[in-house]
Amino acid sequence: MTPVDIAHKFATRLGTTLDEQAAQQLASIFVRQEVSKGETLLAEGQVARNFLIVEQGLTRQYYYKNGIEVTEHFCCEWDVVYCTDSMLMREPTTLMIEALEDGVVHNVPFDEFRQLCDESPQIMKLYVRLLEVGLVESLRKTDAQRFESARERYETFVRQYPEAARRAPGKHIASYLLMTPESLSRVRAGLL
Amino acid sequence: MTPVDIAHKFATRLGTTLDEQAAQQLASIFVRQEVSKGETLLAEGQVARNFLIVEQGLTRQYYYKNGIEVTEHFCCEWDVVYCTDSMLMREPTTLMIEALEDGVVHNVPFDEFRQLCDESPQIMKLYVRLLEVGLVESLRKTDAQRFESARERYETFVRQYPEAARRAPGKHIASYLLMTPESLSRVRAGLL
DNA sequence: AACATGGCTTGATTTATATCAATTTCGTCA
DNA sequence: TGACGAAATTGATATAAATCAAGCCATGTT
Numbered sequence: 313m314t315p316v317d318i319a320h321k322f323a324t325r326l327g328t329t330l331d332e333q334a335a336q337q338l339a340s341i342f343v344r345q346e347v348s349k350g351e352t353l354l355a356e357g358q359v360a361r362n363f364l365i366v367e368q369g370l371t372r373q374y375y376y377k378n379g380i381e382v383t384e385h386f387c388c389e390w391d392v393v394y395c396t397d398s399m400l401m402r403e404p405t406t407l408m409i410e411a412l413e414d415g416v417v418h419n420v421p422f423d424e425f426r427q428l429c430d431e432s433p434q435i436m437k438l439y440v441r442l443l444e445v446g447l448v449e450s451l452r453k454t455d456a457q458r459f460e461s462a463r464e465r466y467e468t469f470v471r472q473y474p475e476a477a478r479r480a481p482g483k484h485i486a487s488y489l490l491m492t493p494e495s496l497s498r499v500r501a502g503l504l
Numbered sequence: 505m506t507p508v509d510i511a512h513k514f515a516t517r518l519g520t521t522l523d524e525q526a527a528q529q530l531a532s533i534f535v536r537q538e539v540s541k542g543e544t545l546l547a548e549g550q551v552a553r554n555f556l557i558v559e560q561g562l563t564r565q566y567y568y569k570n571g572i573e574v575t576e577h578f579c580c581e582w583d584v585v586y587c588t589d590s591m592l593m594r595e596p597t598t599l600m601i602e603a604l605e606d607g608v609v610h611n612v613p614f615d616e617f618r619q620l621c622d623e624s625p626q627i628m629k630l631y632v633r634l635l636e637v638g639l640v641e642s643l644r645k646t647d648a649q650r651f652e653s654a655r656e657r658y659e660t661f662v663r664q665y666p667e668a669a670r671r672a673p674g675k676h677i678a679s680y681l682l683m684t685p686e687s688l689s690r691v692r693a694g695l696l
Numbered sequence: 697a698a699c700a701t702g703g704c705t706t707g708a709t710t711t712a713t714a715t716c717a718a719t720t721t722c723g724t725c726a
Numbered sequence: 727t728g729a730c731g732a733a734a735t736t737g738a739t740a741t742a743a744a745t746c747a748a749g750c751c752a753t754g755t756t
Contacts, residue, residue: 377651384647396643400636436628443635444592450642451588454649455576458682459569462713482734490650492714497735504713654743674704687743689705696743698756705750715740722733 313367315339318418322365325390326441334434341428343419347371347411354395354409359402362419363394369415370479374487375407383488386412386476392442393417412480457490465489466499505559507531510610514557517582518633526626533620535611539603546587546601551594554611555586561607562671566679567599575680578604578668584634585609604672649682657681658691 313321319335319342330338343362347353347369354360356376364371366387373385373393384407387393398405399422411417429436456468466489470477477485486496498504505513511527511534522530535554539545539561546552548568556563558579565577565585576599579585590597591614603609621628648660658681662669669677678688690696 377647380651382650396636396639400640433622440632440635443632443639444588447588447635447639447642448592450639450646454642454646455567455569457646458574458649459572483732493734494715494736495713498713501735503736675702684744685704686706686745690743693705695706700755701753703750703752706748708745708747710745711741711743713741713743715738717738718736720733720735722731724730724732726727726729 315342315344315418318342318365318367321390322392323438326438326445328434328438328441330434330438334432337428337432338425338435338438341421341424343421345417345419346415347417348414349411351411352408353393353411353417354398354405354407356406356408357404358398360395360398360405361423362421363392363399363425364409365418365420366391366393367416367418369411369413369417370476371409371411371415371417372480372484372488373407373409374484381487383484386473386480386484386488388475388479394446396446412484461504462489462491462495463499463504465491466496507534507536507610510534510557510559513582514584515630518630518637520626520630520633522626522630526624529620529624530617530627530630533613533616535613537609537611538607539609540606541603543603544600545585545603545609546590546597546599548598548600549596550590552587552590552597553615554613555584555591555617556601557610557612558583558585559608559610561603561605561609562668563601563603563607563609564672564676564680565599565601566676573679575676578665578672578676578680580667580671586638588638604676653696654681654683654687655691655696657683658688 316335316339319330319338323330353364353371366389368389370386370388371393372383373395374381374383393409395405395407397403397407429439457465460468469485469489482496483493486493489496495504508527508531511522511530515522545556545563558581560581562578562580563585564575565587566573566575585601587597587599589595589599621631649657652660661677661681674688675685678685681688687696
């Protein structure tokens with residue numbers, strides 16, 4: 313798959329389109345990266361200078377809360393991975409990115425991307441759409457986690473992210489769903 | 505306070521600025537509205553066509569989950585109230601807006617606002633900033649509510665929204681903090 | 697001024713999920 | 727292939743907060 317194809321795919325997923333020129337502009341800043349299982353793509357304390365488009369594989373974002381590892385998000389094929397806090401606020405991140413499978417990602421350097429936004433209204437539209445979708449998703453997720461039991465949270469998760477549910481290790485799913493691995497196990501066994 | 509002053513205040517709060525022309529453009533679409541305590545500013549099922557800037561007073565946004573009323577957010581002076589889901593997706597809202605005090609708000613019609621974004625790079629920047637801030641805040645809020653006890657959630661709330669903590673009725677604060685009014689009462693009494 | 701209504705407090709009990717502890721299963725690499 | 731360490735399961739117990747229930751206090755109304 314060529315970088316230009318990836319640019320189009322990226323736009324399409326967000327419900328917008330790019331003409332050839334814009335797609336090429338965008339594609340020109342992609343940095344392809346092969347990643348292997350267990351690899352850290354963004355380490356604690358680094359400032360996030362890119363967001364990522366996943367072509368192949370599965371990633372998770374996680375942080376530490378009182379010394380406990382908490383998974384915040386999974387991304388698989390054609391999802392966009394970004395550390396909002398660090399990237400937008402240019403602060404050292406507390407949210408790490410780790411590859412859970414071998415795969416291929418494309419780094420999009422944020423400063424160059426923002427520059428392209430100023431040059432191309434289509435790319436600006438893409439960025440606004442990325443933020444809008446991120447905001448809506450984030451609010452929906454918060455909402456989902458407010459009033460659901462452990463079992464319901466798991467069921468919602470399986471419905472919404474079937475790939476991650478199949479491919480990610482249970483302990484990460486458990487921490488994503490805010491329950492212990494023991495509870496996840498019982499939910500899966502139908503005991504809860 | 506003139507509409508133009510309000511436009512400047514709005515920009516300043518978001519960490520950007522507007523020149524006189526942009527401020528006037530923006531101010532020209534504001535619709536001033538006096539609201540009274542208990543008044544519904546956005547009812548269930550309506551499509552949100554504006555966002556609001558609060559000049560005076562206190563509002564809350566809430567929705568129903570399994571028949572129970574849940575407060576999602578409080579806004580007071582110079583906060584911006586918007587129903588992301590409904591406004592961005594143009595869907596009937598499930599998130600209602602209610603005034604908790606008599607006050608004054610300024611409606612910003614979203615379609616006209618988006619039009620101004622296309623005409624004025626400064627206003628577009630303002631919009632991007634609004635989304636960015638909204639996204640960061642939303643993620644921080646989710647995070648805060650993940651690992652804190654009832655007591656900690658209350659303490660965080662008081663620190664972060666002292667005005668709302670003072671001015672809003674306890675039952676709404678309780679539902680905002682995802683606890684029963686009984687628990688809030690015990691937290692305040694230092695029993696939890 | 698009496699009364700009603702909704703909101704807050706206080707106490708007793710229940711419940712979902714965490715925690716602790718002991719196995720069992722699985723995945724990875726020698 | 728076998729063996730080790732990590733992950734998942736299963737059971738017993740503990741705990742934070744919900745629920746249920748009753749009473750109290752303020753506020754506003756006739």
